[in-house]
Amino acid sequence: MPPIYLHYLNALDVEALALADDGILAAVEAGLAAQGRRETVIEPRVHLVPDAGVPGHFNVLRGSFRAPINLAGVKVISDYVDNYKEGLPSEVGLLLRTGAVTAIGAKYLARKNSRVLGQVGARGTAYWNVRLLDRLFNFEEIRVHSRRPESRNAFAARLSKDLGKPVKATPDWHSCVEGADIVVEASRLPEPAAMLKTEWIKKGAFVVPYGTMSAVELSLTDIMSKMVVDDWGQCKSGQFGSLRAHVEAGKLSEATLHAEMGEIVAGRKPGRQREDETILFWHRGLSLSDIALGRAMLEKAARLGIGHGLRYA
Numbered sequence: 379m380p381p382i383y384l385h386y387l388n389a390l391d392v393e394a395l396a397l398a399d400d401g402i403l404a405a406v407e408a409g410l411a412a413q414g415r416r417e418t419v420i421e422p423r424v425h426l427v428p429d430a431g432v433p434g435h436f437n438v439l440r441g442s443f444r445a446p447i448n449l450a451g452v453k454v455i456s457d458y459v460d461n462y463k464e465g466l467p468s469e470v471g472l473l474l475r476t477g478a479v480t481a482i483g484a485k486y487l488a489r490k491n492s493r494v495l496g497q498v499g500a501r502g503t504a505y506w507n508v509r510l511l512d513r514l515f516n517f518e519e520i521r522v523h524s525r526r527p528e529s530r531n532a533f534a535a536r537l538s539k540d541l542g543k544p545v546k547a548t549p550d551w552h553s554c555v556e557g558a559d560i561v562v563e564a565s566r567l568p569e570p571a572a573m574l575k576t577e578w579i580k581k582g583a584f585v586v587p588y589g590t591m592s593a594v595e596l597s598l599t600d601i602m603s604k605m606v607v608d609d610w611g612q613c614k615s616g617q618f619g620s621l622r623a624h625v626e627a628g629k630l631s632e633a634t635l636h637a638e639m640g641e642i643v644a645g646r647k648p649g650r651q652r653e654d655e656t657i658l659f660w661h662r663g664l665s666l667s668d669i670a671l672g673r674a675m676l677e678k679a680a681r682l683g684i685g686h687g688l689r690y691a
Contacts, residue, residue, distance in 0.1 A: 383687035387675060391684050395675055399513045402506075402671060406478040407485075407643060409443070409670030413609075414644025417444045418666055423612050433568050434458030434468075435618075441665035451669040457590055459566050462529070468566055469502040477506025479608060479639070479667055480586050481514055483659040484560055486642050486649035487606060488584035492559035493518040498551060498574070499564030499589065500524035500533035507562050507586075508537055508545070515560070520545045523554035525566070552578060560584045563620065567591040570623065576601060585658045587620040594620060599629045601656055604636040608661035621660050630660075 387395070412418055421440040428436075434457055442450035456470045484492070495517045497508050508520060520537065522545060524530040534547035548554040555561050556578040563574055563586065570592040579585055579601065587594050599605060599621070607613045610632065614625055624630040637647035639659065650657060679685040 379691070381689060382691040384690050385676065385679075385685055385687055387679055387685045391679065391686070392675065394684055395678055395682070397675060397678065399510055401674060401678075402478050403481060403510060403513070405671045405674040406667045407482050409664075409666045410479070410482060410608075410640045410643040412443055412447070412640070412644075412670075413664070413666055414638065414640030414642070414646055418442065419444075419450075420609055420611060420664065420666065423616065423662070425616065425618060432458070433460060437663065439612075439663065439665035441669060443666070443669065447670070447673065449669055449673060451665055451672065453663075453665040453668045455663075459568055462526070467502045477503050477508075477510050478671070479661050479664070480507045480562060480588075480659075481510035482643065483586060483606070483639055483661065484511055484584055485514055486639075487604070487657045487659055488515070488560050489582060489650065489653055492584065494558045495520045495560045495562070496555045496558030497522045497562045497564070498524070498554055498593075499562075499566060500529045501564060501566055504533065504562075504564050505537070507564065509540065511560065511562075512541055512543075517543075521548050521554045521558065522546070523548045523551060551575075555579070558583065561586065563587040563589055563593055565589040565591075565593045567593055572596075574598070579656065581656055582654050583656055585656070586661070587658070588661055588663075589620045590618050592620050592623055596623060596627060596629065599624050599634070599658065602658045603652075603655035604650075604657045605630055605634060606637050606639055606642065606657065606659045607635065608639050608664055610635060610638055612662055613660060619660075619662055 419442045424438040426436040439453040530547040534545045537545040572595045573593045576597045641647040642649045
């Protein structure tokens with residue numbers, strides 16, 4: 379039998395690929411469309427909690443694509459609130475592209491003339507939320523907030539440099555969120571707390587709450603014209619998620635759910651239909667997004683001769 383190698387990219391290889399923002403969006407959007415056409419399999423996510431006394435856990439997600447992609451994968455990513463005390467990000471992984479799902483959601487569900495972004499949270503995926511959203515909307519104003527001043531100030535400075543425009547670090551949730559056209563809540567709370575008030579959300583806004591712990595009021599879903607999720611199977615169960623209380627209270631259910639995002643991308647259900655619709659998109663993260671993007675990265679790496687081979691057999 380000929381030798382078998384596992385081909386992989388380390389962090390330096392991923393940086394060398396310099397995958398363009400448009401390429402990231404296209405790969406993840408194609409994966410969502412395949413999900414919407416029911417060409418995928420998604421297994422229920424598992425939360426591995428090694429120590430109940432430590433605020434954090436591991437997410438384990440499994441999924442696969444049928445033809446023509448014909449790939450399966452497992453996504454394992456840590457989620458530890460206090461990692462910053464050790465000089466580490468709260469999430470550790472090479473593929474931090476949940477931000478692409480946020481941006482694609484906005485492409486179909488936000489108003490085309492959205493000009494103000496309010497982003498709460500400065501963790502790993504937050505950077506890509508802002509960067510890819512700005513790629514699509516070219517915002518006139520970007521506000522960011524996180525609990526620690528040093529974190530939000532550094533986050534705003536990095537984005538200002540990379541985007542070539544001012545990004546404002548706000549001192550509180552209110553000043554970050556109120557009146558924004560697009561609101562993204564990616565906070566890192568140790569336990570549920572209603573930090574984002576429903577009254578701050580303006581009519582016609584697009585709201586994306588996806589923190590591990592709920593940071594929104596129970597009334598948030600009451601003002602929504604449409605509610606969309608990435609995968610209802612994993613949103614309706616499990617112990618974590620920003621809208622867990624809303625599911626348990628029956629405010630978000632199969633009856634009130636408008637669509638899964640893949641159904642909208644695939645053209646099976648409508649996205650935004652009116653300017654005055656206030657729309658919510660809750661995504662918990664998909665293994666499919668990482669598989670689709672990983673495939674695009676490996677294909678480009680093969681063309682450029684980047685990467686490594688690990689002898690398996």
